[in-house]
Amino acid sequence: MTTLPGLGLKLPASWGVATLSEVTSKIGSGATPRGGRSVYVPSGPALIRSQNIHDHEFKPEGLAFLSREAATALRGVTVETGDVLINITGDSILRTVVVPEAVLPARVNQHVAIVRSNGKIDPGFLQKWLSLPLMKDYMLGHSSGGTRKAITKGHLQSFPVPLPPFEEQRAIAAALGALDDKIESNRRVIELMVELVRARFAGDFDVDQADDGVAIGEIVDINSRRKLARGEETTYVSMSSLPEFSPAILEWEKRAFGSGQKFVNGDVLMARITPCLENGKTAVVDMLDDGEVGWGSTEYVVLSPRGAFSTPWVYALTRHETIRDWAIGRMTGTSGRQRFQASGFHEYRIQEPDPAVLAAFNDFAVPMFCKVSQARDEIKLLEQLRDALLPALLSGRIRVPNEGVTA
Numbered sequence: 001m002t003t004l005p006g007l008g009l010k011l012p013a014s015w016g017v018a019t020l021s022e023v024t025s026k027i028g029s030g031a032t033p034r035g036g037r038s039v040y041v042p043s044g045p046a047l048i049r050s051q052n053i054h055d056h057e058f059k060p061e062g063l064a065f066l067s068r069e070a071a072t073a074l075r076g077v078t079v080e081t082g083d084v085l086i087n088i089t090g091d092s093i094l095r096t097v098v099v100p101e102a103v104l105p106a107r108v109n110q111h112v113a114i115v116r117s118n119g120k121i122d123p124g125f126l127q128k129w130l131s132l133p134l135m136k137d138y139m140l141g142h143s144s145g146g147t148r149k150a151i152t153k154g155h156l157q158s159f160p161v162p163l164p165p166f167e168e169q170r171a172i173a174a175a176l177g178a179l180d181d182k183i184e185s186n187r188r189v190i191e192l193m194v195e196l197v198r199a200r201f202a203g204d205f206d207v208d209q210a211d212d213g214v215a216i217g218e219i220v221d222i223n224s225r226r227k228l229a230r231g232e233e234t235t236y237v238s239m240s241s242l243p244e245f246s247p248a249i250l251e252w253e254k255r256a257f258g259s260g261q262k263f264v265n266g267d268v269l270m271a272r273i274t275p276c277l278e279n280g281k282t283a284v285v286d287m288l289d290d291g292e293v294g295w296g297s298t299e300y301v302v303l304s305p306r307g308a309f310s311t312p313w314v315y316a317l318t319r320h321e322t323i324r325d326w327a328i329g330r331m332t333g334t335s336g337r338q339r340f341q342a343s344g345f346h347e348y349r350i351q352e353p354d355p356a357v358l359a360a361f362n363d364f365a366v367p368m369f370c371k372v373s374q375a376r377d378e379i380k381l382l383e384q385l386r387d388a389l390l391p392a393l394l395s396g397r398i399r400v401p402n403e404g405v406t407a
Contacts, residue, residue: 007138007160009162010395012399015396019158019160021157021158024118025116025118027153028077030110030111031109033047033073039066040066046065046105048079048085049111053086056097056183082098084117084127085099086115086156087113088112088152089149090149094151120163120166124173125164128172129394132391133391139159162396172400183379191246194372197316197369200361200364205353206350216349217347222301224304227262228262233257234254234257235287235292235295237249237295237297238296242276243281243283246283247282249286257295259298261301261302263304268282269285270303270318280319282319284369301340308358313358313361313365316365326348328340
């Protein structure tokens with residue numbers, strides 16, 4: 001058996017050990033482009049920031065693009081095919097991903113480090129190793145800073161990595177990567193179905209303000225009263241878990257109720273505070289147990305379908321650009337902490353939908369949202385499987401079938 005220094009992890013005898021500096025040709029963070037807003041353009045080389053980097057997943061939402069001159073000035077932090085990117089500061093510290101080919105050409109800012117293999121380690125294997133909870137705990141133990149943690153280049157260079165034979169590294173990365181690919185495929189299915197529902201809604205319904213119409217608050221319940229005893233443990237959804245481009249909530253936890261908005265299955269949660277409202281944070285509650293009341297941030301508006309108005313209809317309404325722009329325009333408060341007041345939904349009037357058109361929309365959209373829930377549930381199961389396999393494969397406790405693998 002081989003022991004990995006610092007972690008005490010037992011590895012197969014055929015595996016080697018090294019430090020990151022021994023298996024990489026580049027470890028370094030990026031920089032903020034000079035010139036302020038003028039350097040950002042609608043299209044050009046991408047500037048990757050920490051918000052784009054999640055474990056096993058690259059999120060392009062909010063990706064910035066640089067002018068040719070700004071990109072040239074940052075040529076020293078050019079991202080290349082196969083680079084592993086890792087967040088090195090802030091709340092998202094140590095999230096890591098292999099850069100997708102489609103994002104290139106790209107640069108990174110100062111909160112992200114490039115870790116580039118020198119050919120001795122497979123990038124996919126390296127990314128999985130850096131995402132391992134045991135390894136994250138080890139790296140955090142070596143971080144600097146007080147309340148705001150940071151990992152330096154020196155830290156990264158010294159961190160240990162296991163070195164299976166290269167073909168075994170590739171086989172491990174491929175096995176775990178296949179799960180990531182299936183997860184991403186389900187995400188794309190969700191996005192496609194939601195876009196179809198939103199497009200159908202936009203074509204079927206007029207949501208411009210109508211003086212002789214019906215108030216949204218008359219056809220949808222706003223912040224309905226729900227009973228939940230203080231201290232009662234139930235499902236909690238944080239603002240950070242509310243998605244921006246999908247109705248599917250992927251993360252939640254059990255937490256004792258304290259103070260916050262309460263909701264049940266079928267409700268739609270809409271963030272009302274800046275910048276969450278502007279970013280489109282809106283989701284459908286569909287993961288609670290029968291009869292369960294969940295809770296979350298006080299900065300949610302909870303919209304509950306009434307009568308013939310379905311959950312997909314309410315979701316599509318709140319995501320419609322006209323409604324979103326109106327809500328943003330009504331935000332009040334100090335800069336940086338502005339909020340939309342839910343009472344506005346009792347004032348905004350729309351043309352009352354034709355019952356036949358509404359019924360046809362529901363017949364189309366409700367099955368779509370059922371499939372969204374099914375895809376979300378499969379994502380959760382695949383993530384659990386991946387997270388269970390991760391430590392077993394990366395420590396050699398489970399070996400991936402591969403020619404030449406020895407104990």
